[in-house]
Ligand code: UDP
């Protein structure tokens with residue numbers, strides 16, 4: 001089997017026949033073996049129609065899941081049942097034009113994942129109303145801010161995509177809600193993504209199953225994915241360690257002043273040093289745990305690097321404070337601006353230098369991702 005087309009369905013009685021026929025028509029001219037695999041959670045008469053359809057069109061197969069619901073989990077069930085070396089996922093309601101399938105397959109010969117996109121030149125999301133466009137934009141923006149791997153991908157939350165099976169074979173997919181593509185993009189093993197433009201059509205028949213609950217599920221899914229993605233979890237862990245470090249600093253200061261005969265200035269410097277040690281320890285154990293050096297002396301050498309980065313961070317904050325003061329602006333705002341910039345500096349410098357992964361095969365996500373897009377046959 002060369003291609004499996006996985007289609008999740010929930011109450012799509014009016015659409016399944018149309019989509020199966022349209023796919024058959026599109027692929028009738030191609031010399032490939034394929035299957036159309038419906039994963040159906042319907043509570044209407046869709047299963048009965050699928051049963052009839054599977055007798056009439058030999059490529060149609062279906063699996064009905066009793067009592068289960070969830071678009072993304074249906075697609076995961078489809079992945080495990082699919083026989084093809086390439087898999088295409090699409091909706092049943094004809095919003096995703098099957099006429100694009102031959103091009104998706106052609107591009108899958110050179111790219112690991114192919115995404116038809118509504119948001120590159122030549123594409124359109126005209127099938128959505130204004131409110132749905134806003135919801136969709138918000139979801140996409142949250143995704144692209146939260147995950148480094150999604151930054152260059154214009155349509156990372158759509159339900160239409162193709163992939164080579166190798167992308168998901170060694171991966172445990174565990175999505176919540178609808179966004180199966182995002183799950184694949186964060187957890188899958190791949191190097192190249194290619195986007196092709198398409199027009200998202202209006203729904204043919206039946207009604208959309210999107211609901212407020214699914215927006216909430218989306219946020220839960222993002223949070224779960226961030227936790228499972230080292231490169232994205234790191235920044236939040238770094239901020240949390242830094243935040244805790246402030247309290248360690250203050251606690252150390254008060255203990256030093258209470259129990260040691262130190263000047264206030266000396267106690268302040270010592271407290272900062274203790275906080276820095278605390279931050280180094282937790283960053284090494286948690287933030288960059290995948291990159292921790294097994295040999296202790298190497299970690300001892302990392303400590304002065306970390307201190308240098310922190311020192312420059314303090315200098316950056318001081319620079320902002322100075323700038324704001326000289327402009328006659330509020331010093332607290334200056335300090336906050338300085339802290340934001342120095343936090344970003346600290347994260348980037350430690351990520352690239354102190355806990356650099358270069359030369360070490362430790363981060364599977366570290367592979368450079370190549371995203372290409374095309375318009376009217378031109379690939380950039
Ligand atoms: N779907 C599904 N399970 C669900 C919800 C939706 O299998 O719990 C299917 C639905 O039948 C359709 C696709 O997922 O084939 C996309 O759903 P819908 O068209 O309602 O979403 P929209 O296009 O409005 O975002």
Ligand code: MG
Pocket residue numbers: 091093095203208
């Ligand atoms: Mg739809």
